[in-house]
Amino acid sequence: MSLYVYGVTRGSVPPPTGLRGVGAPAAQVRTLAADDLAVAVSAAPARLRAYRRDLQAHQDVLTALARSGPVLPMRFGVVTDGEEPVLARLTAGRADYLAALDRIEGHVEMNVKAHAVEDGLADIVRQDPRVRSLRQEARRRPGYAANIRLGEAVAAAVGRRAAQAGVEVLTALTGLATETVRGTEPAGCALNASFLVAEGDVARFHAAVAALAVLHTGQVTLQVTGPLPCYSFAVAPAPAAA
Amino acid sequence: MTVITDGVVCAPRAGTLYDVLDLILDRGIVIDAFVRVSLVGIEILKIDARIVVASVDTYLRFAEVCNRLDLEHDATSRTVPELFGGAGAGAGAAKSAGKAGAKKAVRSVGEKVKDAVPGHHEDGDDDSDNGGDIGEEEPAPRRRTGEGSRPRSRRRSEED
Incomplete structure (x- = not known):
């Protein structure tokens, strides 16, 4: 069976x-x-x-x-x-x-995903010279191609800001974990990481994520899931020579 | 399993299963000698996520929002809704377009799978008998419609 x-x-x-x-x-x-x-x-x-x-x-x-x-x-x-x-x-x-x-x-897995947010578009237009000039260009000569160029630059800026925040979140949380594994990140997802955390440190980990979420409000939303079974830290033993 | 979602800074989630679908499907031990269920549909969803997010639609939407920004008269505004707040004629349409689009690019694979699974949109469907056969879904056509790509509860509240 x-x-x-x-x-x-x-x-x-x-x-x-x-x-x-x-x-x-x-x-x-x-x-x-x-x-x-x-x-x-x-x-x-x-x-x-x-x-x-x-x-x-x-x-x-x-x-x-x-x-x-x-x-x-x-x-x-x-x-x-x-x-x-x-x-x-x-x-x-x-x-x-x-x-x-x-x-x-004595450990659990905590998974943290960071997703890019688009709330900071005004900041991007103000701070990113390339976006600003493309916006002026699109306003001066409106058109499909100009809008595509502008939108592409904005999307890149959104992604850059999110990626930067993702790196900072990863660095901060790695310090609270015994081990860290980074997973695949589809577009729009700036960070997908799993942390092997001692059971006694789970509350501290949650608090750290909440603080990081506030710190990076304009760039990413953070989503923490756990405690989970240790999916990402279960290593398959090498096949025995048999 | 618990999920902590801060009401202000974390996106609210309907369930937790799909938030860790990548772990359940892609991590954990696999033993070569044992059979593993085919998950062809899951791979399709992952690829699809990349295509949709980096689309011309996304660029045009960003451009539209940026072109409408009134930086000089609203220097303190931080969010798209606020920026559209005092825009006068046409603000209503712009608001719904901007907001409807604003979340589209931040979907995770988990959310996409969630959307592709029949019956997941409403709470309390956990014990539906067939539960959604991810392996047999053909999600691509549905993805293209855009409208079907977001959790319905969220959409409803935004359009109020």
């Missing part, structure tokens, strides 16, 4: 009771133990896709597991053919999994 895999925990963690996983109806989550490691699994739905419901279930199961000890989250959608391959993998990678669990012990 196909098994959906949620994450790896220490074997000493009591198996979850009553946890509902992916699928409709939701499958019962159970753990498979191998020595001092355990892995949370459930029956895999016959047709697994990135359903909103299943994404939420994946997230909820990992969040619940993280309450009783460190958990190495699997990426969404990992399915294996029966129990044996999972247990074999756990045994083969035991030392690496234990090291990875030690790394995140």
Whole structure:
């Protein structure tokens, strides 16, 4: 039977009771133990896709597991053919999994995204010589091409200001984290970073983000999510030579 | 999981799942020997986000807003709405155009996925049975319409 895999925990963690996983109806989550490691699994739905419901279930199961000890989250959608391959993998990678669990012990992931804001257009026109001259040009000789040039320069200025704020936010928050990982940033997103933060420092981290949000009001909005399972700090052990 | 959003400086969010969708889908452990669900649709959304934001539409909108700025008579104004406040004739239209457009360029991938998932616009849809099959969505045509690209609750309040 196909098994959906949620994450790896220490074997000493009591198996979850009553946890509902992916699928409709939701499958019962159970753990498979191998020595001092355990892995949370459930029956895999016959047709697994990135359903909103299943994404939420994946997230909820990992969040619940993280309450009783460190958990190495699997990426969404990992399915294996029966129990044996999972247990074999756990045994083969035991030392690496234990090291990875030690790394995140007592920590949570905090994700911060900074999005560019356009509230400062008047400031940009005042302060950016290129935008100012292109604006004068567009007013003197209105036209499609002139407007495109002006708009492009404004968009670039908005992006520059946001990127600069993003760098400052990243620098400030890195000081509060044990580790930092930067993710992909689509256009309009000036920063997407995850921070490995000690559980005791979460309140301090939130306060720091709030202060930075005020400081950079004209350039970016900040969005902090967490505490989260340590998605970004769960390192897959190298495949054992077997 | 908790999300702290400061009412003044942080954009309000309907849910938290989509704010961390990139983590759930792109981080965490993958074991080569195991099967992983296909997420083709997600990649499409990411690429699409780049195309839309750096568009001619965005440039023209910026240009329009800038051309309307009255820097000499409103030197202290900081925001687009304020700048349009005393503009006289045509201010109403300019205001809605400026504001409607103002948020478009700052969408995250998360928001785009959120928009592409059926039924996500309203609260309380968490347990809808099909929940939105991201993998099978074809979001590109919807993206192009622009109107469908923003959270509806936000749009509604802005147009009031």
